[in-house]
Amino acid sequence: xxxxxxxxxxxxxxxxxxxxxxxxxxxxxxxxxxxxxxxxxxxxxxxxxxxxxxxxxxxxxxxxxxxxxxxxxxxxxxxxxxxxxxxxxxxxxxxxxxxxxxxxxxxxxxxxxxxxxxxxxxxxxxxxxxxxxxxxxxxxxxxxxxxxxxxxxxxxxxxxxxxxxxxxxxxxxxxxxxxxxxxxxxxxxxxxxxxxxxxxxxxxxxxxxxxxxxxxxxxxxxxxxxxxxxxxxxxxxxxxxxxxxxxxxxxxxxxxxxxxxxxxxxxxxxxxxxxxxxxxxxxxxxxxxxxxxxxxxxxxxxxxxxxxxxxxxxxxxxxxxxxxxxxxxxxxxxxxxxxxxxxxxxxx
Amino acid sequence: xxxxxxxxxxxxxxxxxxxxxxxxxxxxxxxxxxxxxxxxxxxxxxxxxxxxxxxxxxxxxxxxxxxxxxxxxxxxxxxxxxxxxxxxxxxxxxxxxxxxxxxxxxxxxxxxxxxxxxxxxxxxxxxxxxxxxxxxxxxxxxxxxxxxxxxxxxxxxxxxxxxxxxxxxxxxxxxxxxxxxxxxxxxxxxxxxxxxxxxxxxxxxxxxxxxxxxxxxxxxxxxxxxxxxxxxxxxxxxxxxxxxxxxxxxxxxxxxxxxxxxxxxxxxxxxxxxxxxxxxxxxxxxxxxxxxxxxxxxxxxxxxxxxxxxxxxxxxxxxxxxxxxxxxxxxxxxxxxxxxxxxxxxxx
DNA sequence: CTGTTAGCGCTTTCAG
DNA sequence: CTGAAAGCGCTAACAG
Numbered sequence: 116x117x118x119x120x121x122x123x124x125x126x127x128x129x130x131x132x133x134x135x136x137x138x139x140x141x142x143x144x145x146x147x148x149x150x151x152x153x154x155x156x157x158x159x160x161x162x163x164x165x166x167x168x169x170x171x172x173x174x175x176x177x178x179x180x181x182x183x184x185x186x187x188x189x190x191x192x193x194x195x196x197x198x199x200x201x202x203x204x205x206x207x208x209x210x211x212x213x214x215x216x217x218x219x220x221x222x223x224x225x226x227x228x229x230x231x232x233x234x235x236x237x238x239x240x241x242x243x244x245x246x247x248x249x250x251x252x253x254x255x256x257x258x259x260x261x262x263x264x265x266x267x268x269x270x271x272x273x274x275x276x277x278x279x280x281x282x283x284x285x286x287x288x289x290x291x292x293x294x295x296x297x298x299x300x301x302x303x304x305x306x307x308x309x310x311x312x313x314x315x316x317x318x319x320x321x322x323x324x325x326x327x328x329x330x331x332x333x334x335x336x337x338x339x340x341x342x343x344x345x346x347x348x349x350x351x352x353x354x355x356x357x358x359x360x361x362x363x364x365x366x367x368x369x370x371x372x373x374x375x376x377x378x379x380x381x382x383x384x385x386x387x388x389x390x391x392x393x394x395x396x397x398x399x400x401x402x403x404x405x406x407x408x409x410x411x412x413x414x415x416x417x418x419x420x421x422x423x424x425x426x427x428x429x430x431x432x433x434x435x436x437x438x439x440x441x442x443x444x445x446x447x448x449x450x451x452x453x454x455x456x457x458x459x460x461x462x463x
Numbered sequence: 464x465x466x467x468x469x470x471x472x473x474x475x476x477x478x479x480x481x482x483x484x485x486x487x488x489x490x491x492x493x494x495x496x497x498x499x500x501x502x503x504x505x506x507x508x509x510x511x512x513x514x515x516x517x518x519x520x521x522x523x524x525x526x527x528x529x530x531x532x533x534x535x536x537x538x539x540x541x542x543x544x545x546x547x548x549x550x551x552x553x554x555x556x557x558x559x560x561x562x563x564x565x566x567x568x569x570x571x572x573x574x575x576x577x578x579x580x581x582x583x584x585x586x587x588x589x590x591x592x593x594x595x596x597x598x599x600x601x602x603x604x605x606x607x608x609x610x611x612x613x614x615x616x617x618x619x620x621x622x623x624x625x626x627x628x629x630x631x632x633x634x635x636x637x638x639x640x641x642x643x644x645x646x647x648x649x650x651x652x653x654x655x656x657x658x659x660x661x662x663x664x665x666x667x668x669x670x671x672x673x674x675x676x677x678x679x680x681x682x683x684x685x686x687x688x689x690x691x692x693x694x695x696x697x698x699x700x701x702x703x704x705x706x707x708x709x710x711x712x713x714x715x716x717x718x719x720x721x722x723x724x725x726x727x728x729x730x731x732x733x734x735x736x737x738x739x740x741x742x743x744x745x746x747x748x749x750x751x752x753x754x755x756x757x758x759x760x761x762x763x764x765x766x767x768x769x770x771x772x773x774x775x776x777x778x779x780x781x782x783x784x785x786x787x788x789x790x791x792x793x794x795x796x797x798x799x800x801x802x803x804x805x806x807x808x809x810x811x
Numbered sequence: 812c813t814g815t816t817a818g819c820g821c822t823t824t825c826a827g
Numbered sequence: 828c829t830g831a832a833a834g835c836g837c838t839a840a841c842a843g
Contacts, residue, residue: 124584126820137830142822150828171585172529173820175520176835191545192746200539204566213580215533215563218552232561236472237519343750376750398540402691402724404752474836485814490838498812521836524819815842824833 125165134161145169175236184240184425186418187217187229193341193369194397196244199266199418203242206422210430212239221307221340222247230255233262240429242266242421246310260437264425266417268311274437276424278417282312282394283319285410285444289364289392290323292408292446296453298362298390302335304349304374306366313338316366316394335360339370346373354381361389362452368393368400368409375403375451390452405450413442473515482509493517523584532588532773534766535565535577541689541717542745544592547614547766551590554770558778560587569655569688570595578603581610588777590614590769594658608785612773614765616659622785624772626765630660630742631667633758633792637712637740638671640756640794644801646710646738650683652697652722654714661686664714664742683708687718694721702729709737710800716741716748716757723751723799738800753798761790 131138134157144150144158161167175181186203188196200216207214215238219229222245229245229252232238240262245252248269256263256275265277293301303320306313317336324331337352339345346365350373353360363378365371371393375385383389385405393400396411420440428435479486482505492498492506509515523529534551536544548564555562563586567577570593577593577600580586588610593600596617604611604623613625641649651668654661665684672679685700687693694713698721701708711726713719719741723733731737733753741748744759768788776783 124820127822128820138821139823139831140829143829146822148828154828168579168582170524170820171580171583172520172523173835174822176518176524176837177820177822179835181520191548192542194540197539197545216539231516232519234516235519343746347750372747372750376752376754379752398691399720399747402695402720404724404727406724472836475838476836486836487815487838488813491813494838496812502812518836521819522838524821525836525838527819813843815840817838817840819837821835822833825831827828827830 124170125167127167127169129165130158130161130167133165134158179236180239181237182211183213183215183238184242184429185215185217185232185238186242186244187219188244189219189221189246190341191216191218193367194399195367195369195395195412195414198397198414199242199244199421202415202418203422206419206426210426212426219245227251227255230259233259238262240264240425242418242425246307246312248311261434262425262429264421264428266421268315276421276428276438278421278424278440278442280412280417280442280444282315282412282444283322285394285412285446286316286319286364287323287326288444288446289394289408289410290320291327292448292452293362293364293390293392294327294329296362296390299329300357300359301332301362301364302337302353302357302360303332304339304346304353304363304365304370305336306339306341306370308338313341313366320364332357339366339373341367341369343369343373346370347377348373350374350377350381354383363389363391365391365393368395368397368407371407371409371451372399372403375405375407386451386454390454392452396447400447400449403451408449408452409447410444411447412444417442472518473513475515475517477513478506478509478515481513482506527584528587529585530559531561531563531586532590532777533563533565533580533586534590534592535567536592537567537569537594538689539564539566541715542747543715543717543743543760543762546745546762547590547592547769550763550766551770554767554774558774560774567593575599575603578607581607586610588612588773590766590773594655594660596659609782610773610777612769612776614769616663624769624776624786626769626772626788626790628760628765628790628792630663630760630792631670633742633760633794634664634667634712635671635674636792636794637742637756637758638668639675640796640800641710641712641738641740642675642677644710644738647677648705648707649680649710649712650685650701650705650708651680652687652694652701652711652713652718653684654687654689654718656686661689661714668712680705687714687721689715689717691717691721694718695725696721698722698725698729702731711737711739713739713741716743716745716755719755719757719799720747720751723753723755734799734802738802740800744795748795748797751799756797756800757795758792759795760792765790 127138131141204214242264244266260275305317335357337349339349393407393409396409400407400409475486479489552562590612592614608623653665683705685697687697741755741757744757748755748757
C-alpha cells in the first residue's frame with residue numbers, strides 16, 4: 116500500500132526494473148496477456164511492492180481511448196435525470212467504463228462546451244439530453260454522431276442513435292384519466308417555453324381534447340420552468356385565469372409538487388376540489404400528501420437503453436447505422452387524482 | 464466547424480503546418496503567451512479552418528495535471544449531495560477545473576476504487592464525503608493528503624484538509640426547539656447504523672436531554688438508512704415502541720419526508736399529534752405538507768469551502784499545512800413542529 | 812519572438 | 828514468450 120505522495124509517481128519502468136523484465140512485459144501482464152506464472156508472479160509482486168498505478172493519460176494517449184463516457188443533462192437537481200444517471204452508470208460499470216455527469220444548466224452552458232470533452236478525446240462517448248437543441252448544437256451532434264447517443268426528440272434526419280419516449284401519448288393517458296374521473300375544467304402547468312418537451316406536452320394536452328371531441332382549453336395552459344418553485348408560482352396564475360379549475364396536468368412531477376403545495380395554501384383540496392396529475396413518476400411522487408398520480412416516462416429504462424446503444428457503437432468494429440428506440444409511457448394512479456382517497460404503500 | 468469524425472483527428476502539427484509556424488508556436492499562442500498579432504491571427508485561422516481541438520490526454524501527460532477534480536459522495540439520489548455538488552462545480556468552473564461526480568453507493572464501492580482516479584493521475588484532486596471511513600480508506604487518504612479535501616468528520620490526527628459541521632449542535636437545536644414547543648415524549652429516526660453521522664446525531668440527541676436534565680430516551684431511537692423509504696418504514700417501529708410519541712427528530716430530511724407520509728397514513732396529525740424535525744434543510748422541506756422544520760447543515764457552504772481549500776492546495780507552490788474549517792448549523796422552523804399552522808412562502 | 816528538441820508513461824509492433 | 832524501439836500529441840527548455 117505504499118503510494119508516493121507529491122514526489123515522483125512510480126512508472127511502469129520502475130516496475131519492470133524491480134521485476135527484472137521489460138516494460139513491455141509488464142504492460143502485457145497487466146493487460147491480461149498470457150504469460151508464464153513465474154513472470155506473472157514477479158510482476159505482480161513488483162506492482163504491489165511499489166504501489167504502482169498505471170497513468171491514465173499515457174494509456175489514453177497511446178490507445179486513443181479513455182474508457183470514459185459522460186451523461187450531459189439539463190439539471191442535476193431534477194431527480195428524473197439522476198434516475199437516468201443511475202441506470203447508465205450501472206451499464207457503464209459493467210462494461211468497464213467510468214461515467215461522469217455534466218450539467219448543462221438548462222442550456223445556459225455554451226453548447227460548444229458540452230461536447231468539448233468529446234472533441235478533446237477526453238471522453239470516448241456521451242449520452243446527451245438537450246431540452247432545446249439549436250442549430251449549432253445539431254451541427255456538433257452530426258460531427259460526433261459516431262460517439263453519441265441522444266435521449267429525447269431530435270429531427271428525424273439527424274442520423275444519430277436516439278432513445279425516445281412518446282410524451283404526447285403520456286399526456287393523453289393523463290387527460291383521459293382526468294376525464295374518466297369526471298373532471299371537465301382542466302388546465303395545464305407547462306415546462307420551460309421553447310423547449311421541445313414543453314411544446315410536445317402542450318400539443319399533446321390540446322390534442323387529447325380534440326381527440327375526444329371536447330372543448331379545447333387553449334387558454335388554460337400556464338408556463339413554468341420544470342422546477343418545483345415554478346409550479347408553486349404557476350398556481351396563482353392558474354387560479355386567476357381559471358378559478359373553476361377541477362383538474363391540473365403538470366408537465367413534470369417537480370412542478371406538480373409545487374402545485375400541490377400552493378393549491379393547499381390557496382385552500383383548494385386535492386383531490387376533492389382539484390385533481391393533479393404529474394409526469395415522470397419520480398420516487399417522491401409516492402411520498403407527497405396526497406400521493407401524486409403521474410405518467411411514468413421510464414427514465415431508468417431510457418437510460419439503460421441509451422447506454423446500451425452507445426457502448427455497442429463504441430465497441431463495434433464496423434460502422435453501425437443509426438438506431439432509434441422508442442419507449443412507451445404508462446400511468447401510475449395515486450391519491451391526487453382520485454376522489455376517494457385510499458392510502459397506499461410507497462413504491463420503494 | 465469542420466470536425467473530423469472517425470478518421471484521424473487534427474493535431475497541433477497540422478495546425479502548425481497550415482499556419483506556417485512551428486508546433487511550439489501554436490502551443491504558445493493557444494496557451495495565451497504573447498505573440499505578434501500576425502502570428503496569432505494565422506494560428507487562430509488555421510485552428511478554425513481545421514477544427515482543431517487539443518488532445519486532452521497528450522496535454523495531461525506532458526503537464527502532469529488534468530484540470531479535473533471529482534466529488535465522491537455516498538448517494539447521488541440524496542439532494543444534499545447534489546447541493547454540495549452545485550457549489551463545488553461553480554467554484555471549479557471559475558478556476559478552470561472540470562468537476563465529475565462519483566457515487567460510492569453508501570460505501571458499497573470498494574474503497575480503493577474511489578481514489579483510483581486520483582492515483583491514476585486522472586484527477587488532480589478530490590473532495591471526498593465518506594459516511595464510514597474504514598482503516599483501509601484512511602490509509603489511502605493519508606497517501607493522497609496533498610490532493611484531497613474531506614467533508615465530514617475524520618480522526619483528528621489525519622492531517623488532511625477538512626470541512627466539518629457540528630451536527631451534534633444541530634441536534635441540540637432541534638431538541639431544544641421541540642422541548643420549547645412543549646413536546647416531552649420525543650423519539651429519533653436515525654440514519655444508517657455504524658456511519659459517523661448517524662452515531663454523532665444519536666449521541667447529540669441523547670446528550671441534549673442530559674444537558675437539560677431531562678430523562679434520556681435511549682430506547683426511543685430507531686434506525687433508518689438515510690433514504691425516504693427507510694423513514695417511511697421506521698414509523699411503524701417507532702409507534703410500536705413509543706405509541707405516545709409527540710415529537711420526532713429525523714437524522715435527515717429524506718427520512719423525515721417518509722416519516723411525515725407514514726405518520727399521516729397511521730392517523731397521526733403532524734404537527735398537532737406529533738411534531739417532526741428533519742436535518743439538512745433540502746429544498747423539498749419547504750414543499751411538503753406540512754412544510755418541514757429542519758436543521759440546516761449548510762451543504763452549499765461546505766461545498767464551496769471544500770472546493771476553495773482543495774483548489775488552493777492544488778495551486779500552491781509550496782506545501783500547505785492541513786486546515787480544518789468548521790461550519791455551524793442553524794434551525795429553520797416551519798409547520799411540522801409548530802402547533803398553530805402558519806403557511807409560508809417557499810424558499811426558492 | 813520562434814524553431815528545435817526532448818521527453819511525459821504507456822502500448823505495440825517487430826524481431827528474436 | 829519477451830526485449831527493444833518507436834511513437835501517441837503535446838509542452839517546455841534551450842538556443843538562436
